[in-house]
Amino acid sequence: MAGTFDAAAATAGPASRWRQGFGSWRSYLVLGAIAAFLLALLLIPIGTVFVVAFRDGDGSFTLGHFGTFFTTGLMRESFGNSLYVATTSVLVASLIAVPLAYITVRFQFRGALLIQTLGVLPLIMPPFVGAVAMQLVFGRSGSMNLLLEDHFGFSIPIMQGLTGVIFVESLHYFPFILMNLIVALRAIDGAMEEAALNLGARGWRLFARIVFPLAMPGYLAGAALVFIKVFDDLGTPLVLGQTNLLAPQAYLRITQVGLEDPLGYVISVIMIAFSILALWLSVRVMKGKDYSTLQKGGAGIARRRLQPAEALIAYAVIVLVLLVVLSPHLGLLVLSFTRIWSYSVLPETWTLANYATVFEDSSGMITNTLLYCGLAAGIDVVIGTAIAYLILRTRIPGRQWLDFAASAAIAVPGIVLAIGYLRMFQGVEIGGVPVTQTWLLIMLAYSVRRLPYALRSCMAALQQINVNLEEAAEMLGASKWRAVRRIVIPLMAGGILAGFVSSFITAAVELSATILLVVKESQAPMSYGIYLYMQSVSGRGAGAALGVLLVLTVAIGTYLSHILVDRANRNLEWKR
């Protein structure tokens, strides 16, 4: 079976000539432009901060601080914990995402689009309120445990220890796998499945041997993202009070008032190196394998109709999964309609006042969020597509490093990037206005921090497209650029959209760089507004209301873009 799609692999013949031919000046130009972008907005700014890690007291170069890292037991313990949490989270997230993706793509299903949109919501966990809502539902005195205590006399400490971290991280980040896997499953050539069916493969065997391997690029893209994101995640462990992981150890040292501890920066540098290593490994796994198929679009894998009993099971699974993963959002919704909710299963007083407050003072923030995140995600998919193209379709030396450099952004703490920006753009003016006084830096910080998400999706999408399609277009007289524009990008549309959506929604909840870079309340996005409310005791309801608006805004945006791409796909089919 593997031969069927390996035959198309571009290892010999016209394809390789084609690839070499594309190492033209134009590709170098694109490579140069992207490298300049990454250099100016990521590497140099963080370099100005990270230099502390390599500097001795008198300013001379040293690797001594790294020596300190490796001889410290707490650091080794933290490294082990981070590794354990990241690996386990990938497993748990896969258990949630794979069935959800498979069921909705594989079977005739009512509201598949709605389920796929809802499945993305967990990524939109607004800062602070998300954690509060989670505690109110699953925490020690959360609704679930209060109910269990009352009726059965026991409680489940699911929000405690490293297990708590794994639980929350998996719920939070499984959509990365879900989104990319759905795109990949949809892109599979139905002929492959038919061939397998003809040869007698059925059920589990068909899934495990044919369908899932063909969707591998999408799954790996998502799984790699989950791994790196969880490995580098700061917010969840801190909220749950877990300090003995690498990211919190770095953060606690970097943000200690009045004390510059180089070890914090050393940890960050090591985390970046390790994230790149993990990425490199996932690239290695893909190396020498070709997952592209020729046929695209309409003739995807067959959609089966479910027997009534099967349908019942499928719906039950989906409802159960969605109920668990969306319960923080339900908690958030309830919280937004209350003034006081403390140590009770449900709040006792209800109010609409929170929404009134939010509309009164924060409506500008909604526009700001849409503007900054939309621009940032737009930049991300352009750069992501370009990098994917350079890596998979050209042989320019050093192209792989674009991927690694861009992905390093995941491991950089937001506050480090923001300090780097303030340092680097000090004195830079556009038309007489200091750049540091505008929202430009916030938007750029979003695009740099969320570029890895868009990039993984774009890479996975392009991996599934067979190079023969472009060659065919060119043989028919299309120019290189025209082939890219008319063939490659439309075929990648699903992946590009997945990338746009993940960049957009994760940018919408970014806070650590935002806090530092906001210079005026009128320029603040919603995430900052939530932070502002959550700083005060009585602002919790209003913060939740703003959080609900944030979730709604982003969810509607996601839903609309799905519809848009669906329509575009249908047009494409029709034209064909």
Added chain:
Amino acid sequence: MSSRSFSLRAGALAAALALISSTSVAGTVTVITSFPKELTAAYKAAFEKANPDIRLEILNKSTVAGIAFVRETAAGQRPEVFWASAPDAFEVLKRDNLLVVAPDVDNKAIPAKIGNYPINDPQGFYKGQALAGYGIMYNTRYLKANKLAAPKEWDDLLKREWFGHVAMTAPSRSGTMHLTVETILQGEGWDNGWSKILQMAGNSAQVTERSFGVPDGINNGQFGAGPVIDFFGLAGKYSGFPVDFVYPAMTSIVPANIALVAGAKNTAEAKKFVQFALGQAGQELLLNPKISRLPVLPYSSFGGKIPAGYPDPQAIVKRAKVNFNADLSEDRYSLVHSLFDQTITFRLKELQAATGAIHDAEAKLAGRSHPQAADLIKQARTLAFSPIVSSSLAAQKDFLKLFASNKKEVAISKQITGLEESWNRKARENYAKALELAQQASALIK
């Protein structure tokens, strides 16, 4: 797709250029603060009403982000005022020459000291604007459900029934928590003080990363009680949460500060704001129930406007058992942070386990005579609840000096990290041993 995004990018630039007209005009005072919105909104409204030609721009940032923001902004573009609780933040800004003195801004009616603590920076770089005391905040509903009596003193939180119900933050995360820890250390002495702190931590469900995490979790009902700065507790209570707040005898009252930033544009207007905040009108705003902070101005100057039952800082200080020594606190600042983090924050799981086992063994022993078990428990207590650094070492000048030196130097960093490493390991061993001993004691008592 990409051509559209290119035009979007061009649009971003154009939009950025359009911002030219809207950047800060003369007469705008930007205030960097970590204070809640209710407080800042009240000051903004009142100040702008009194000074219609000046606009107040409030910029809320966490203390760390606030310091970084001031430090990384070019002179001439910096915000005008820094306004926050943590006294160490102002010390850092002062050290980096980011504050200016303003001898002409003052309110003579404000006393020089509260108890033993100077209200204003002796060099005049920052001024006390409100007072804050530390105490215990608790959730009444949580207490009732778990059958706990309302705590009055720190010692109440060390009892067996409080196991797993307390929450606290670390001094390295919160300048005000640092003062609480120092208060207990100075009031009880080094060894006894650490013993209490370790026991309270052993009873804690969590050491929160943000200092606001403690009052937030108590409001939620996630935790039962914890050490909290007074206005968080009082504001929660007045906002209708089922929470209450009490000042233990062992407390100290310290100022929250305000300062003028060096290299700002509108310092003249900023002075007016600071003057306003220190003046009668600015001080009265603090009494608003949603704000619930203690004024620096003596209560005699308010002419009966103080609500009944409102805490009186002068009275609390008089009753307090501690005479706070700011120099001592300053000298061992980094040592206390390090010791707390290495033996409590990073080893909480092990400390909790040991504390739980000790409580269990003691409960079994209660009312019985079993000298061998009692001895084991005593040993376990000593192991778990003694500071790793002895009081004599903690008083040595060279030792303290090491902790205050520049960690950027590899040799020094190695030395400090090596010490921290040994404390961390020692603490872990001690807690494991204490757990074992306590379990042995439990096994002995049938």
